[in-house]
Amino acid sequence: MKILEVKDLTVKLDNKTILENINFEVKKGEILAIVGPNGGGKTTLLKTILGFIKPYRGKVEILGLPPKKAVKTGKIGYLPQKNNTPKKFPVSVLDVVMFGLVNSKLSKNEKLQKALEYLDYVGMKDFKDRPFSDLSGGQQQRVSIARVLVAEPEIIFLDEPSTGIDVVAQESFYEFLKKLRDQKNITVVMVTHDVGAVAKYVDKVAGLNRYLHFYGSPKDFFKKDILSKLYGADIELIVHSEECVTCEHFRFKTEDKTC
């Protein structure tokens, strides 16, 4: 079942073309990673999908609706790249998760129980009464995920979810996303520069640099011609591989080179 459709999408900002003729579809329960070089239009694409930016041409449909109508259904979750929350924002961890239920018709007590359940799900229940602003980047990310999930969305959008998290936390975060999809059948669309994460955890990859140079399964993505088209140079890309279990660290593998 199609849950997101991007058709003939062209986006211009200040008369400069950022995205051109983008077409793809995401099915329910898929994990899609949008990758590409800096300035390639990844975040612009996500913001256009969510309705923050008006397309120059083409259309976007989420759950069969245009973005501005789709957000009103409450079935969309969004985790932005930077947490633009003002410093020392005076709320507790529990308050942040409760934000996810502001439109809910549940009673106050039911909301509280649900928020606690999702805090438990992300392993942050013990922090419920702590100031949100005192948490580390990774902990804030988990709480924000709980805030997104508590509203029980059908599709979630994540912009650079691994920013500010250390490598170990990144790994467990991607594992967590996979668990989420397996257990709750939630569709995940994430923008990431962390190409290494792509191979291991996602179903589909969108290689974006103004044009959509690639859309397909991760194993086909790491081909040299696709990568050089996408990144504009004859680069050697490094990929986390589950095969490299003997290595001390995650090592990398390309078509030509394995560890």
Add this chain to the structure above:
Amino acid sequence: MLDVLTIPFMQNAIIGGILLAVLLSVLSIFINIKNWSFINVGISHATFGGLALGVYLGVSPISLGLAFAITTGFFIGYISKKGNIHEDISIGILFSISMALGVIFLTLTPNYTSDLFTFLFGNILTITKQDIYLLVIFSIFTFGYLYFFFQKILFCCYNEEVAYTSGINTNFYYYSLITIIAVATVLAVKLVGVILASAMIILPAATTSQMFWHYKKIIITAVLLSIIIVFAGIFVSYQYNLPSGATIVFIYGIVFFITIFVKNIIQVIQHGSS
């Protein structure tokens, strides 16, 4: 000393002052978490143009002051959302123009004598029964609005984009909050004047957020502290024949710096013992 409570204009001053203290200190949390201090300074100064135009035309200065304040608030809000011009620059330009217009209107007003000083620095002793009714009605409206929408407004302050994608009409809450703050600021002009009105809405939560981290405690203590300070300011100004508005704001300032000083001392002691 308590005999002042029997003087009718002092009764109006105390009731009006306390009502304002409660209203402004509750709104103060939003000014502080959104970093809207300069927006508020802009709104309060822009009010002066409207007040002066009212005096010049012989119509209600407060009504025109309100119109100027709300228009300025909307305009600043619009500019800051669009992001084409930095909001501090637009605020600086807007309130300078409005203050300049105010001075021109008052100079052009025939037989104009004394209201300029009252507009700029306020006079709590001129608060009338009518002002108090207006304050009561506006406070009921504001607290009703906050009772129903507080969590949604707080969510918008937390992250507007995230709130929008959660199905919240962020524009409605943004502009309605700016309008409420603009109206509250104009009402504060009567108490402390155009120059000092923004202090009444910035300082309460700025002070109590030094003591507590959670918004509920910040608001409750801001309300209690403001009531005490306004009460103290009125008594001190009456006792020593000082301007009431300036006395109140000065006490706010002193309490703010004492709070920061004490907080730093406590932190040094805690770090020293750990």
